Amino acid sequence: MSFLLVASAAGLSFAVPALAQSSDASRIIDEGLNRSRVMLTASELMDGIGPRLTASSNIRKAEDWALAKFQGYGLANVHREPWEFGRGWSFDNASATMVAPRRVRMTVIPIAWTPGTNGAALRAPIIVAPISKVEHFAAWRGKLAGRIVLVSLPGSAVAEDKNPVFQRFSDKDIAEEDRYELPTYDPETLDRRMKRFQFAKQLDEFLRGEGALAWVRKSYRDGGLVSGEGYSYLAGQSPSLPGFELTAEDYRRLARLAKTGPAPTVELMSDARFDDTSRMANNIIADLPGSDPKAGYVMAGAHFDSWVAGDGAADNGAGSAVVLEAARILRQLGVRPKRTIRFALWEGEEQGLLGSRAYIEQHLASRPIPAGMDGLTAYFTWGTRFPIQKKPGYDQLKAYFNMDNGSGKFRGIYAENNSAAAPLLREWMAPYNALGADRIVAGKTGGTDHVFLQAIGLQGFQFIQDPLDYESRVHHSNVDTLDHVRGDDMRQAAVVMAGMLLAAANNDKELPRPPLPTQPTATDPFAYADPDKL
């Protein structure tokens, strides 16, 4: 059957958009693969600006850069959307040296949002006092004065890690994700998360009360890596003692020496400081305006903030650069989609998906705080408060695509338990199948910025990405640098991101929404609470 025959038939209104889409796809692929800017964009962000802790002066610099990028591409409505976060924090220098029984330069990072040592050396004997919950305090009372306290369980040997350093998914790996994920609801999860948050404060108060000088924890990875995550970013919640993270190797050496001889003496230094110039964080928003003001918008996003051990490259400079590049490609092609395409760079993701949540509160839905609930509880219960109250913007958002699984190429997309969306996702991804993005799986991914959109019943998705060395060594670590990000993967991701956005913006159909969530019931109503779980 020839094209002319089809065009003259009743199928016209279907055939023409399909052909237009196919032509767009070819142009997207051409622009994204042959005239890519994504690795140069990545280099400006990751090498040039570097780590971007939420509310730090460095992320403010990065915001200016991102705004200029979007404006340079010619996008509309480019702006910051501020939301209240907490304190700024940064450090330039830190060191940890074992000075007795012998001298060892150790690899160290100050824990985020703990105070520094005013740049001076803090020298003291260590004590290994594994403390992970309030119940452990009693055993160490009266023993910590004047000490640097090692609070992690040291363990005696590295893990026998049989996983490859660097991985690409096999078809079988991906097929395993193609299953509806049964809901689990444990009412204690929230309680545990709050207790963990509160424990940082309780530990700090305990250690200070005992006269300890600083605390040190072990990196959760072997192999000389550190990450430095910390969560005491709220104003009024800052700890009084400096906290440090050592490599697992350096930490265990100290612990072994403390077992076989006199406590080693350690010298710690950190010039970490707080910056209370502003307690606001900012989301960055930019639009490629649609032709039909009533058609709503589709959106791509990635978190812009990072931890500070490395350059925030795979996590999540990669996602940020791909979102920027998708915007550049679409703008460069001069497409005028039916729906507006919005690009978002979130902050505060690493502290609990806070930026995307702020966007929801500002534009999409709110979850009112019950009378009598305290502020901290309200802060933590956002995702589990009912009912959900829609805002006028709720119905405008038709699809959200997130990138935050490292820098590996897109192998497909998770339907996120929204099985009804799979056929359209499959259709939209079809032009990119030969680039390696060809699998729509039923499963869910968690832990990043599409999650709260799902929690209010909207269509939030995340791509399946090749893992590369993200989990083995890069995620949050001191080697989260641009050389762990690969050009071929990034170019492919930007092409697929741009293609999915344009298809979602132009398609006659909208992705079906999941049902609006309601208060779940415990999946195991017969379970008893484990008193040892914190």
Added chain:
Amino acid sequence: MSFLLVASAAGLSFAVPALAQSSDASRIIDEGLNRSRVMLTASELMDGIGPRLTASSNIRKAEDWALAKFQGYGLANVHREPWEFGRGWSFDNASATMVAPRRVRMTVIPIAWTPGTNGAALRAPIIVAPISKVEHFAAWRGKLAGRIVLVSLPGSAVAEDKNPVFQRFSDKDIAEEDRYELPTYDPETLDRRMKRFQFAKQLDEFLRGEGALAWVRKSYRDGGLVSGEGYSYLAGQSPSLPGFELTAEDYRRLARLAKTGPAPTVELMSDARFDDTSRMANNIIADLPGSDPKAGYVMAGAHFDSWVAGDGAADNGAGSAVVLEAARILRQLGVRPKRTIRFALWEGEEQGLLGSRAYIEQHLASRPIPAGMDGLTAYFTWGTRFPIQKKPGYDQLKAYFNMDNGSGKFRGIYAENNSAAAPLLREWMAPYNALGADRIVAGKTGGTDHVFLQAIGLQGFQFIQDPLDYESRVHHSNVDTLDHVRGDDMRQAAVVMAGMLLAAANNDKELPRPPLPTQPTATDPFAYADPDKL
């Protein structure tokens, strides 16, 4: 058939030693597994003393410790055997910071036997000038003055390393080693090795002549690891410029920034210094005397020296601790072998198997220097000069067992192309088969202290060891620490080492010797020299 029947028969003289050996094996296993000291010994050496660069003050401390250990076990003839090495070298502190275009603390190690910066900060812009042979100098003439020179090719991304971080051999892996290794002889190998050695000096002279301030190379591994090997240890060969090694990530970031903008400015500091108190290195020797002075001796050895990035744990504190533990076990059991069992800890292995070679020159054989050969050539040609002149001690050494493949348990032993030795090795290892040491393979291993014994026609062997994470991250690196060494593996290795030694010392038969090597002929007489090979 009962024991009494055997004992009363003509087979007595065979049956009794066999039974005695079996009983010895059980006692070795019992002592080595149930009352092991090997991990405490390892901890004293690796944690307590730490890295042991040849001729450093720290290795002198370690020598005292090892002598005391052997003496404490009650061994005889415990002594140092000095041999001329070169200069002492050490450092306590070093740092590398990128100060422009932004501030980044980098992970650095001074290259061994390069001078420090007198502890002061050396601040200069970098230049990326990949130089790996003299022919590259011309391109950079006139461009290096006042610069910190990055001499490695940066590459743009980390390797897609699909190997597991941590490995144990499968039976198939080991079976692949069971093949006679065909000889290869390339007369240019030696020439290349000498040229490489001389190139360090030529590079230093070139850089100094051009007014460069320091040079920096890239770690050969990804993932934040550094090692710091350097070879300019001979007196009169010391370079004038400080040399540093950065992690691959830090190095590549500098190189990328230099490509996309103004040259980054870096601040380097090192308090490295030379120590010429003594230019001698020392082998440590200790004997468990045999009952038959005419029966000669068997020997176990491991190199005692290490690089300084880590604690010299898997390389080769592990081998040293196992040799010590084998001595302790045998002495503890009160065995009185027919042949003397000698224990040796070598130095200078990392600089070219120098300690074991010195032992050979002192006790076993010499390879005279032809008239007119210069000193440096003589130094490098030791293993390839003919004829070999036997010394009186040559015929006394009946077997040598070396350990230097990391800290993994023994899976068997390489027959090292000495196929005739395999049956006896198999017999001696039989009592330990159930501990996992059960494979005698024909293949060879290179690069450590049994090699020069083979090069003079003696019976030098190395064990097959599970690789663990030796190659992936530990070997020579800053995570060569005790927590990468596993107690179960070490205890097993010490048991098998002790068992093989006692069997070799008591057996009626001696391991057959390989033929005395003669000048080989090139294996490919039709090859042309590649002019691009350095």
